[in-house]
Amino acid sequence: MDLDFSEDEIRRYSRHILLQEVGGIGQAKLKAARVLVIGAGGLGSPLTLYLAAAGIGTIGIVDDDRVELSNLQRQIAHTTGRIGVPKAASAAEAALAINPEVRIEPHTVRLSADNAAGLIARYDIICDGTDNFATRFLVADACVLGRRTLVSAAVLRFDGQLSVFKPHLHEGGPCYRCLYPEPPPDGTVPTCSEAGVLGAVTGVMGTLQATEVLKEVLGVGESLSGRLLIWDALATRFRTVRLRRDPDCALCGQAATIKDLSQHRDVSAPVCAV
Numbered sequence: 673m674d675l676d677f678s679e680d681e682i683r684r685y686s687r688h689i690l691l692q693e694v695g696g697i698g699q700a701k702l703k704a705a706r707v708l709v710i711g712a713g714g715l716g717s718p719l720t721l722y723l724a725a726a727g728i729g730t731i732g733i734v735d736d737d738r739v740e741l742s743n744l745q746r747q748i749a750h751t752t753g754r755i756g757v758p759k760a761a762s763a764a765e766a767a768l769a770i771n772p773e774v775r776i777e778p779h780t781v782r783l784s785a786d787n788a789a790g791l792i793a794r795y796d797i798i799c800d801g802t803d804n805f806a807t808r809f810l811v812a813d814a815c816v817l818g819r820r821t822l823v824s825a826a827v828l829r830f831d832g833q834l835s836v837f838k839p840h841l842h843e844g845g846p847c848y849r850c851l852y853p854e855p856p857p858d859g860t861v862p863t864c865s866e867a868g869v870l871g872a873v874t875g876v877m878g879t880l881q882a883t884e885v886l887k888e889v890l891g892v893g894e895s896l897s898g899r900l901l902i903w904d905a906l907a908t909r910f911r912t913v914r915l916r917r918d919p920d921c922a923l924c925g926q927a928a929t930i931k932d933l934s935q936h937r938d939v940s941a942p943v944c945a946v
């Protein structure tokens with residue numbers, strides 16, 4: 673583990689290094705970590721900013737959209753002055769303005785069956801902050817097949833959900849398809865662009881998502897694998913429910929039938945962040 677921090681880095685991360693659960697060793701783990709953020713939107717904005725501030729050494733950002741005026745009510749990595757700029761580049765600029773010590777890799781591409789496995793293989797932890805089921809299932813499948821930890825957050829209106837899926841590391845831990853075996857039929861579940869979302873709700877959920885990423889990298893606390901966090905902002909109520917692995921899961925079960933990403937080949941999967 674490379675513990676070679678500059679004077680400035682030691683000062684920058686001093687409130688982390690003070691924590692017994694982090695310390696110099698933990699900060700070195702954060703520096704060595706590679707995290708991929710899929711969707712530089714309402715979830716991806718606070719997520720990317722906190723990961724960069726925390727000193728995650730390499731952060732990839734996948735998004736094929738450009739910043740629009742209607743994004744700015746919640747996507748706080750972007751600015752009015754950057755309307756029209758690719759979101760991955762805009763989020764990279766915001767993250768580097770906070771912490772120039774980290775490396776940001778913007779990928780202005782649409783995630784597809786052809787590039788998902790290769791992109792995901794380059795990172796240790798994958799974060800899903802997208803707003804459509806085509807991309808969510810593609811990411812979930814690619815993470816299980818590529819043996820990568822998936823930290824997945826979702827928001828709609830005043831509600832948020834969060835979980836960690838790492839069946840390759842957690843005996844009995846579920847994958848995303850143990851929870852949702854198949855995408856819902858088109859048009860049955862609205863997206864945020866159809867149903868709306870309170871901006872601050874995405875901020876809380878993206879920040880919780882960042883916290884779970886840091887816990888996974890540091891190996892501290894109780895992992896959210898095997899549990900689903902549900903937040904009802906209108907009622908101000910958090911609850912967690914148990915999730916179990918489905919032994920018959922088509923993706924992670926004993927007789928799994930999903931062996932590659934071919935079922936996603938004909939699906940158009942825009943990153944389309946929340």
Ligand SMILES: [Zn+2]
Binds near residue numbers: 846847850924
């Ligand atoms: Zn499964």
